[in-house]
Amino acid sequence: MGARNSIVLFFFMLFALSSASPRHKNKYKPCKHLVLYFHETVYNGTNAADATSAIVAAPQGANLTILAPQNYFGNIVIFNDPITLDNNIHSKPVGRAQGFYLYDTKDTITAWFGFSFILNSTDYQGSINFIGPNPVFEKTRDISVVGGSGDFFMHRGVATLTSDAFEGKYFFRLRVDIKFYECW
Amino acid sequence: MGARNSIVLFFFMLFALSSASPRHKNKYKPCKHLVLYFHETVYNGTNAADATSAIVAAPQGANLTILAPQNYFGNIVIFNDPITLDNNIHSKPVGRAQGFYLYDTKDTITAWFGFSFILNSTDYQGSINFIGPNPVFEKTRDISVVGGSGDFFMHRGVATLTSDAFEGKYFFRLRVDIKFYECW
Amino acid sequence: MGARNSIVLFFFMLFALSSASPRHKNKYKPCKHLVLYFHETVYNGTNAADATSAIVAAPQGANLTILAPQNYFGNIVIFNDPITLDNNIHSKPVGRAQGFYLYDTKDTITAWFGFSFILNSTDYQGSINFIGPNPVFEKTRDISVVGGSGDFFMHRGVATLTSDAFEGKYFFRLRVDIKFYECW
Numbered sequence: 181m182g183a184r185n186s187i188v189l190f191f192f193m194l195f196a197l198s199s200a201s202p203r204h205k206n207k208y209k210p211c212k213h214l215v216l217y218f219h220e221t222v223y224n225g226t227n228a229a230d231a232t233s234a235i236v237a238a239p240q241g242a243n244l245t246i247l248a249p250q251n252y253f254g255n256i257v258i259f260n261d262p263i264t265l266d267n268n269i270h271s272k273p274v275g276r277a278q279g280f281y282l283y284d285t286k287d288t289i290t291a292w293f294g295f296s297f298i299l300n301s302t303d304y305q306g307s308i309n310f311i312g313p314n315p316v317f318e319k320t321r322d323i324s325v326v327g328g329s330g331d332f333f334m335h336r337g338v339a340t341l342t343s344d345a346f347e348g349k350y351f352f353r354l355r356v357d358i359k360f361y362e363c364w
Numbered sequence: 365m366g367a368r369n370s371i372v373l374f375f376f377m378l379f380a381l382s383s384a385s386p387r388h389k390n391k392y393k394p395c396k397h398l399v400l401y402f403h404e405t406v407y408n409g410t411n412a413a414d415a416t417s418a419i420v421a422a423p424q425g426a427n428l429t430i431l432a433p434q435n436y437f438g439n440i441v442i443f444n445d446p447i448t449l450d451n452n453i454h455s456k457p458v459g460r461a462q463g464f465y466l467y468d469t470k471d472t473i474t475a476w477f478g479f480s481f482i483l484n485s486t487d488y489q490g491s492i493n494f495i496g497p498n499p500v501f502e503k504t505r506d507i508s509v510v511g512g513s514g515d516f517f518m519h520r521g522v523a524t525l526t527s528d529a530f531e532g533k534y535f536f537r538l539r540v541d542i543k544f545y546e547c548w
Numbered sequence: 549m550g551a552r553n554s555i556v557l558f559f560f561m562l563f564a565l566s567s568a569s570p571r572h573k574n575k576y577k578p579c580k581h582l583v584l585y586f587h588e589t590v591y592n593g594t595n596a597a598d599a600t601s602a603i604v605a606a607p608q609g610a611n612l613t614i615l616a617p618q619n620y621f622g623n624i625v626i627f628n629d630p631i632t633l634d635n636n637i638h639s640k641p642v643g644r645a646q647g648f649y650l651y652d653t654k655d656t657i658t659a660w661f662g663f664s665f666i667l668n669s670t671d672y673q674g675s676i677n678f679i680g681p682n683p684v685f686e687k688t689r690d691i692s693v694v695g696g697s698g699d700f701f702m703h704r705g706v707a708t709l710t711s712d713a714f715e716g717k718y719f720f721r722l723r724v725d726i727k728f729y730e731c732w
Contacts, residue, residue, distance in 0.1 A: 407607070407608070418622045420607050420624060428608040442621070442624075442652050443652065444652045444653050462653070462681055464624075464660065479660065480660065480681040482681060491680065491690070493679055493680050495679065510679065511679075511693070511694055511704070513691075513692075514690075517706065518576075518704065548729075
């Protein structure tokens with residue numbers, strides 16, 4: 181067995197181990213399931229035409245065009261990002277992700293999100309409301325779906341965030357895997 | 365049929381059309397129903413005695429007494445507004461609306477709200493917690509009721525916001541039609 | 549009966565009266581119950597090594613190292629505070645409280661919280677998401693548990709906040725009594 185196969189096997193075992201925890205095993209089947217992507221470009225002082233978000237608060241000594249020095253701790257960002265069905269930023273948007281996040285750790289990067297998806301496509305019309313923590317460097321992060329309107333009236337569920345892309349400090353794309361467990 | 369009647373008929377048809385969508389038809393009956401109003405005066409640098417809210421964050425280049433240039437995009441406002449049973453700002457308050465909203469679109473006005481109603485009247489005592497998007501120019505906007513305390517212990521529901529008044533950029537009144545679907 | 553006993557009796561009666569209200573009597577039994585403490589030191593310009601939170605927004609005329617003049621109205625604080633099982637700040641942390649609060653009253657101190665507990669101990673792993681109002685001077689304040697992940701997947705409940713300590717304006721400790729009523 182060559183080195184490449186050993187590496188593949190190693191990651192396979194790692195994956196098997198990490199998903200084997202019976203503790204977090206979710207026995208429930210979603211009543212509705214959506215996978216969407218959103219794409220964000222943070223304003224950095226020179227990209228006004230492309231920016232979909234802006235730093236609006238910063239800690240003492242920082243400013244609003246450079247993310248704060250201690251892993252962005254203390255920044256609040258307001259965003260209005262296009263949502264697409266795949267991870268191509270040029271795909272036709274099916275809605276907008278609107279709201280805010282804040283960075284809340286000094287020695288690593290973690291964020292706390294409060295936002296909504298406003299969907300307007302042939303498949304889905306309505307809004308989905310989210311809150312929860314986003315520890316950016318973990319492979320997957322679960323936030324709460326706390327309600328919605330239109331096609332998502334009174335829905336609850338869990339949204340799993342994955343970083344699909346990072347390009348420098350001012351662009352990222354999140355994959356959002358939304359599993360609804362209360363559908364009405 | 366005179367011009368006035370034609371206009372009435374036109375609006376009636378418009379209303380009939382707009383409410384005919386079976387897709388968003390809500391078949392559920394609320395277990396509790398409240399209609400309340402809240403009244404907000406944003407601090408603009410000269411109205412300290414009357415102001416019930418203040419701009420506390422703004423994007424690069426904007427300040428805290430003038431709403432930001434691109435449809436207020438990037439402003440965060442903290443508020444503590446009187447709640448009344450009717451749309452008269454001089455009516456006896458039954459509680460306070462407390463929390464924040466942020467403006468999150470550059471080419472139109474939309475906001476995202478996180479706040480609570482703290483009710484203290486003979487009819488209701490307790491708090492109601494809300495989050496969700498408020499696209500200001502739509503006739504009605506639905507946000508989520510995610511919980512509460514006192515008379516609203518563990519309640520969930522949907523609150524429909526309507527703009528009851530706008531007077532300049534620094535005063536507005538919202539009608540809040542709260543339908544609870546989980547009452548405990 | 550001496551003065552001291554009269555005072556004790558008076559407070560006992562006050563307590564009996566305040567807890568006798570049948571209106572807010574909660575007839576439900578929690579499916580899970582946790583009591584935790586978190587400890588916060590707000591950055592004041594001179595305590596960078598100890599601070600676990602920072603003022604990141606302030607109203608016109610205020611700054612980011614001194615809490616705002618009208619009962620902190622208009623401040624937003626981002627925090628990342630250690631959580632412990634008892635009220636000793638030197639106890640081994642079982643997780644972190646991460647998120648924000650804002651001060652929203654001019655003539656007394658009230659706050660509005662949006663945050664998560666990220667627990668990582670032998671007993672509990674997962675996150676709990678909270679929003680709601682915290683009128684600081686009331687003995688107990690109820691906020692909403694709107695969801696969670698891991699051991700708290702889809703959970704809902706009510707968290708009762710109590711001020712366990714205040715030391716000056718820049719340190720406090722909150723006791724959080726979390727009662728889950730939907731456990732999955």
